[in-house]
Amino acid sequence: MVSEDAQVYVISVAAELAGMHPQTLRQYDRLGLVQPGRTRGRGRRYSLRDIATLREVQRLSQEEGVNLAGIKRILELESEVERLTRQVEYLRAFAEPGRRVFTAHPSGDVVAMGRGQRRRGTPDGAAPAEDPRAVGARGAIVLWRPGAR
Numbered sequence: 001m002v003s004e005d006a007q008v009y010v011i012s013v014a015a016e017l018a019g020m021h022p023q024t025l026r027q028y029d030r031l032g033l034v035q036p037g038r039t040r041g042r043g044r045r046y047s048l049r050d051i052a053t054l055r056e057v058q059r060l061s062q063e064e065g066v067n068l069a070g071i072k073r074i075l076e077l078e079s080e081v082e083r084l085t086r087q088v089e090y091l092r093a094f095a096e097p098g099r100r101v102f103t104a105h106p107s108g109d110v111v112a113m114g115r116g117q118r119r120r121g122t123p124d125g126a127a128p129a130e131d132p133r134a135v136g137a138r139g140a141i142v143l144w145r146p147g148a149r
Helices: 011-018 022-031 050-061 068-095
Strands: 103-104 110-113 141-143
Touching: 011 022, 011 050, 022 050, 050 068
Parallel strands: none
Antiparallel strands: 103 110, 103 141
16 A cells, blocks of 8 residues: 555646646646656655645635635644654653653652652642742642653
């Protein structure tokens, strides 16, 4: 099976799969709506993802009446949403149950804490004022990642 990102389709095949004229694909490339790969001879090579984008451009233009500048902005925003979603998923992996959370104890030791817990001292979580080794007004909670430096 061909990967969704494999750039294997020449412009004539991509145009046929997208239901467009090859000149339309060239224009969309110039406008930056789709960025196909290039061969050594500068020939365009489209992926299945590129073809899906071309179909979406056509749908937005014909069915929704969005102009090409608007379509370009929509595609940029969708790309940004996808990137941010991947980043959130990556960061969530570090905060899921089973991950260890650590805090600095007034003695200077690092101790494991349950998720959502703060070091006890005063009612607001601050270290007792009489402890000369306490640093700052609140205990620091640190997210630890094995192997990270």
